[in-house]
Amino acid sequence: xxxxxxxxxxxxxxxxxxxxxxxxxxxxxxxxxxxxxxxxxxxxxxxxxxxxxxxxxxxxxxxxxxxxxxxxxxxxxxxxxxxxxxxxxxxxxxxxxxxxxxxxxxxxxxxxxxxxxxxxxxxxxxxxxxxxxxxxxxxxxxxxxxxxxxxxxxxxxxxxxxxxxxxxxxxxxxxxxxxxxxxxxxxxxxxxxxxxxxxxxxxxxxxxxxxxxxxxxxxxxxxxxxxxxxxxxxxxxxxxxxxxxxxxxxxxxxxxxxxxxxxxxxxxxxxxxxxxxxxxxxxxxxxxxxxxxxxxxxxxxxxxxxxxxxxxxxxxxxxxxxxxxxxxxxxxxxxxxxxxxxxxxxxxxxxxxxxxxxxxxxxxxxxxxxxxxxxxxxxxxxxx
Amino acid sequence: xxxxxxxxxxxxxxxxxxxxxxxxxxxxxxxxxxxxxxxxxxxxxxxxxxxxxxxxxxxxxxxxxxxxxxxxxxxxxxxxxxxxxxxxxxxxxxxxxxxxxxxxxxxxxxxxxxxxxxxxxxxxxxxxxxxxxxxxxxxxxxxxxxxxxxxxxxxxxxxxxxxxxxxxxxxxxxxxxxxxxxxxxxxxxxxxxxxxxxxxxxxxxxxxxxxxxxxxxxxxxxxxxxxxxxxxxxxxxxxxxxxxxxx
Numbered sequence: 001x002x003x004x005x006x007x008x009x010x011x012x013x014x015x016x017x018x019x020x021x022x023x024x025x026x027x028x029x030x031x032x033x034x035x036x037x038x039x040x041x042x043x044x045x046x047x048x049x050x051x052x053x054x055x056x057x058x059x060x061x062x063x064x065x066x067x068x069x070x071x072x073x074x075x076x077x078x079x080x081x082x083x084x085x086x087x088x089x090x091x092x093x094x095x096x097x098x099x100x101x102x103x104x105x106x107x108x109x110x111x112x113x114x115x116x117x118x119x120x121x122x123x124x125x126x127x128x129x130x131x132x133x134x135x136x137x138x139x140x141x142x143x144x145x146x147x148x149x150x151x152x153x154x155x156x157x158x159x160x161x162x163x164x165x166x167x168x169x170x171x172x173x174x175x176x177x178x179x180x181x182x183x184x185x186x187x188x189x190x191x192x193x194x195x196x197x198x199x200x201x202x203x204x205x206x207x208x209x210x211x212x213x214x215x216x217x218x219x220x221x222x223x224x225x226x227x228x229x230x231x232x233x234x235x236x237x238x239x240x241x242x243x244x245x246x247x248x249x250x251x252x253x254x255x256x257x258x259x260x261x262x263x264x265x266x267x268x269x270x271x272x273x274x275x276x277x278x279x280x281x282x283x284x285x286x287x288x289x290x291x292x293x294x295x296x297x298x299x300x301x302x303x304x305x306x307x308x309x310x311x312x313x314x315x316x317x318x319x320x321x322x323x324x325x326x327x328x329x330x331x332x333x334x335x336x337x338x339x340x341x342x343x344x345x346x347x348x349x350x351x352x353x354x355x356x357x358x359x360x361x362x363x364x365x366x367x368x369x370x371x372x373x374x375x376x377x378x379x380x381x382x383x384x
Numbered sequence: 385x386x387x388x389x390x391x392x393x394x395x396x397x398x399x400x401x402x403x404x405x406x407x408x409x410x411x412x413x414x415x416x417x418x419x420x421x422x423x424x425x426x427x428x429x430x431x432x433x434x435x436x437x438x439x440x441x442x443x444x445x446x447x448x449x450x451x452x453x454x455x456x457x458x459x460x461x462x463x464x465x466x467x468x469x470x471x472x473x474x475x476x477x478x479x480x481x482x483x484x485x486x487x488x489x490x491x492x493x494x495x496x497x498x499x500x501x502x503x504x505x506x507x508x509x510x511x512x513x514x515x516x517x518x519x520x521x522x523x524x525x526x527x528x529x530x531x532x533x534x535x536x537x538x539x540x541x542x543x544x545x546x547x548x549x550x551x552x553x554x555x556x557x558x559x560x561x562x563x564x565x566x567x568x569x570x571x572x573x574x575x576x577x578x579x580x581x582x583x584x585x586x587x588x589x590x591x592x593x594x595x596x597x598x599x600x601x602x603x604x605x606x607x608x609x610x611x612x613x614x615x616x617x618x619x620x621x622x623x624x625x626x627x628x629x630x631x
Contacts, residue, residue, distance in 0.1 A: 017426060024421035027411075046429050050436075096538045096621075173513060173624035174463075227598060227618055290594050292572075296629060300448040320595040324629040330448045334455035338629070342461050345626035349573065352598075353539075353621040 003064050004056050004158065012049035019045045057333065059147075060189050062154035097135040097354045101171040102128040106163055109219070111183065113211030116203040120184040122212065123153050125163060127170055129177035129354070130221065139221050141228040141351040143180045143344070144212065144252075146237030149192045153182035159333050160234070165341050174341075175348040179222050183212050185240065192266050195240035196277055199269025208240070209248045221357075227253045228352040232343055234258040234336040236265075238304070242279055242293055242311070246319070249289035254350040256294040256343040258336050262307035279311055288319035294346045295321060296339045298329040322346060386449055388442040396438060400431035461627035466512050469567035475501060476508035480535035481528070482544065487562045494550035499559075500526065501567060502534050502542040504622070515541040516573035516619035517563065518612065521556075521582045521589075522546070524605050533608035537615075539622035541569055553588045560596065570623075575615035576600045577608075 001008055023038040030038065054060075061067045104127040112119045129135055145162070147155045156162040162180070169175035185204055186193045193204040213229065216222050223229075229252045231241035238260020245255030262279040275281050293315070295308040308323065315321040324342060329335035385392055407424030414420035440446075447453040469475070474483055482502035490498065504515060518540050524530060525544040534542035543563065545556070563569045574597045578586035583602070590597040599618035601611040 016429070020425045020429065021422050024425055025418055027421070042425070042429075046433065050433050169627070173510075174626050176621040176623070225618075292595060298452075300445075300452075302445055318594045326629055328449055328452060330452040331444060331446050332452055332455070334452065338461060342627045342629050345623070349570065349620050349623055349626065351620060352618055353616070355617045358617075 003052070003061055003067060004059055004154070006056065009049065009052045009056055012045070012052045016042070016045035016049045057159070058151045059154040059158055060150040060152060062152050062158075066152075066189065097129050097138040097140075097177065098132060100129040100132045100135070100177075103167050104128050104163060104170070105131060106157055109215075111207075111212055111215045113207045114214075115210045116207035118187060118202055118204065118207045118211065120187060120207070122184065122215075123157065123182040124216075124220070125166055125180035125182070126220075127166070127177035127179070129170075130179060135354075136221070137356050138354045139223040139228075139357050140177055140179045140354045141230070141348075142213075142216060142222045143178055143230045143232055143347055143351070144208065145180055145182050146185060146195060146208075146231065146233030146240040147182075148233075148235030148237050149185075149194070150189060151235075152189065153184060156182050160337050160340055162340065165337075166344065169341055169344050169348075174345045176351070176353055178344075178348060178351065179216070179220055181212060181216060183208060185237070192236065194236055194264035194266055194268075194277075195244060196264060196266075196268050196272075201269065205244065205247075209244055209251055213251060223352060223355065225352065226251055229253060230347045230351050231255040232258070232340075232347060233260065234339075235260065235331065239264060239279075242295075243277060245291045245293065246279065246282055246289050247276070249291050252291065254292040254294070254347055256347050257296065257304075257308070258339045258343060259297050259301055259304040259331055260295070260308070261304055262311055280307075280314060283311065283314035283316075283319075288316050290318035292320045292350050293322070294324065294343055296324040296326075296343060298326040298331070298335050300328045301331045301335075304331065387438070387447050387453060388445060390442075393435065393438045393442060396431060396435045400428065400435050403427045403431050461629055463627055464625055466514060466568060466625040468511065469565070469569070471501070471566040472507075472511070472568065475503040475567060478503055481531055482535075482542070485543070485563075485566065487566060489558075490562075493555040493558065494548045494552070495555075496523075496546040496548040497526065499546075500531070500544040501563075502531060502544065503567075504535070504537065504539050504541060506539070506622075507541070507568075510622065511568075512624045513622045514568045514570045514625070515539060515622045516570050516575070517541045517543055517560075518575050518577055518615050518619070519556075519559070520544045520577045520603070521586045522577070522579040522603050523581055524579060524603075527605070530603070530605065530608045533612050536609065537612045540616055540619060541567060547582055547585060551585065553585065553592055556585070556589045557592060570620070572596050573620045574598065575618050577603050577611045577615050579603045579605070 019042045023042050027035060104125055107124050109122050109124060111122050130140055145156055147153055166180060170177055185195050187202050193202055195204050195208050197203040197205045217224050231245050231252055233241040238257030241255040242257045242260055245252045264273050264277055268277060295311060297304040297308050299305060312321045312323050326335055407428055410420050482500040485499045485501045523546060525546050572595060576586045576597055578600060586600050590600050599615060601614040603611045
């Protein structure tokens with residue numbers, strides 16, 4: 001039984017009720033120590049049930065192993081691919097990749113970050129067009145997707161049903177076949193990094209903007225130019241998407257924020273939360289970068305709404321901002337589920353298409369990720 | 385009543401206090417002691433957890449309303465059908481040589497010849513799609529070899545423009561707006577293919593609209609396909625009308 005299932009929460013509730021009944025029934029037959037012990041058990045059981053429900057919503061601990069101390073940094077995905085091989089392009093490739101629709105695949109890999117020193121698992125969505133052998137000469141555009149805090153990348157497939165939405169938008173032709181990366185943003189589930197390099201802490205900005213892209217370029221058939229890379233995130237991840245796109249326009253061309261704030265809301269350790277890591281500060285003190293932003297929020301979500309409107313007001317060319325609002329819904333998973341398809345569509349329209357790899361072909365004997373997916377597919381592991 | 389209202393939180397907290405007091409009061413004197421104790425404790429637990437949840441919800445505004453909590457209060461994203469271009473039927477019938485495009489006022493663009501629109505294969509069938517645009521700005525644009533190279537690029541609408549000596553960046557800036565009326569052209573996914581003679585004009589246009597014009601590729605009339613391939617690599621796919629939020 002998984003830690004993030006409804007059955008687990010219900011069992012915890014039943015245990016809490018049972019412990020409560022035991023306390024009530026055994027109270028008269030116990031002395032002080034026994035009563036204190038029973039009371040402590042009840043408090044623990046109620047707290048655990050509430051915590052499990054919170055975890056169900058946020059996916060802060062997506063597995064029991066994470067709860068007992070196995071951090072993101074120390075966990076390893078079962079199989080990792082070797083360097084990617086790209087098939088030799090042929091004249092037909094100028095007509096673009098074969099149109100293939102159908103379910104994509106989710107795969108778990110481990111990213112060893114040379115620049116940041118962080119090693120964390122990453123889930124990858126590969127569209128059906130990617131995995132078909134006919135398209136092995138093609139490289140695909142990429143979206144990096146960030147989660148909220150507390151949380152983990154598991155929130156995207158499990159709580160936001162991202163795979164279904166991606167499959168749906170691609171099949172409908174509203175989105176190009178795109179590789180989507182779901183990286184961890186912190187090695188410690190209870191440490192909020194906001195995708196930044198913390199003074200005396202993890203260098204997650206470096207990990208997300210250098211290590212993850214470098215890993216993807218080496219192991220996946222993805223395009224390498226900035227025009228093919230976009231970012232998306234919800235809640236804290238929305239801030240991440242905006243901030244990293246604006247700080248690294250040499251690597252990313254577009255960012256989509258779903259209910260993101262304009263600042264990190266944490267102490268970075270160098271006061272940069274008031275300057276270079278504040279989006280409004282950047283917009284008023286530095287030249288605007290040539291990137292496109294999509295800002296979505298619910299009208300009754302006060303903080304992100306105020307910040308997003310301010311960002312839109314301050315934006316100047318070559319930065320372009322598109323805004324989209326929901327009449328209500330707050331700061332919640334149902335809102336982000338409704339926002340994600342339009343945001344993915346918008347991103348796709350701002351990213352380059354899949355294209356044959358430039359230059360000479362680089363055939364290598366190592367298997368491609370496509371070929372090593374079987375053992376790592378989340379579907380096979382019972383995830384959706 | 386909103387879920388973040390103090391008028392909900394305070395009574396809930398008050399009920400929790402009353403439940404504690406009542407449970408303590410009846411702990412020993414109630415007639416059905418086990419049932420009263422169990423009910424009282426569970427009531428206290430539920431109210432305390434509820435109160436804590438409401439306070440946290442008020443602090444971070446997760447679910448401001450009951451509808452938000454239920455998760456079904458909002459309309460799903462809307463799929464607005466792509467409006468047809470005014471010239472769609474003519475473009476569908478056009479050959480790979482393209483169609484002379486003479487919108488009202490095009491003479492004010494100071495071009496040496498009317499622009500030519502070359503639709504991609506599939507333009508006729510994919511009526512719900514918008515297409516990225518490659519603008520050819522070159523004296524040799526009308527040449528058949530260049531038109532053939534343009535027609536071979538998949539999923540791209542090509543606009544061949546032959547500038548005159550008086551054509552300016554401002555003139556070119558009028559193209560996207562007009563084209564959006566006449567054809568299913570994307571508003572942002574544009575690229576330019578240009579010859580040496582018109583390079584300054586083309587690059588000036590890109591500088592004025594970097595979000596729209598993603599790249600400028602240099603045209604070699606002996607190998608025009610190279611420039612088109614380069615330009616197409618910087619463009620998005622032809623896409624169906626996107627899902628949009630209700631507002």
